[in-house]
Amino acid sequence: MKLRILSLGVVATHQWITLLPNLDDPRSISDFDAFVYDPVALQGLQISGTTYLRRQKELDDLIKKKGGVIVCMLRPSQQIAVAGLGGGPMRNSDLNPSHKYLRRILRQPR
Numbered sequence: 001m002k003l004r005i006l007s008l009g010v011v012a013t014h015q016w017i018t019l020l021p022n023l024d025d026p027r028s029i030s031d032f033d034a035f036v037y038d039p040v041a042l043q044g045l046q047i048s049g050t051t052y053l054r055r056q057k058e059l060d061d062l063i064k065k066k067g068g069v070i071v072c073m074l075r076p077s078q079q080i081a082v083a084g085l086g087g088g089p090m091r092n093s094d095l096n097p098s099h100k101y102l103r104r105i106l107r108q109p110r
Contacts, residue, residue: 006032009041010073023051029058030066039075 006029006057008020017036020027029035062068 003034004032005021005034005036007036009038010036012036018070025056028062030068032062032068032107033066034071035059035062036071068079 003016005014005017006020006027007017008023011019018027018032020029023042059070063070
């Protein structure tokens with residue numbers, strides 16, 4: 001089986017890797033087996049509320065439904081602007097709802 005990896009902000013060349021040029025691209029993260037991203041790629045972006053919520057759901061589906069993998073390059077937290085959701089800027093860690101899911105799984109008794 002050929003794994004499919006979607007990459008945002010991480011320059012890598014391989015037949016399994018597809019580059020995601022920006023978050024407005026129509027490709028769905030959950031159509032892939034893994035998502036690799038560098039938060040620096042989000043710096044200075046204006047993300048619409050619709051795009052933000054869509055990408056959040058795709059990340060959630062990748063982890064919970066597909067059993068996929070998300071790889072995030074570790075960077076100092078930064079703010080990103082999300083239009084249409086009300087409130088102030090979001091942190092880049094807010095884009096990934098799976099961190100709450102992973103914390104819950106890791107805390108479950110074995």
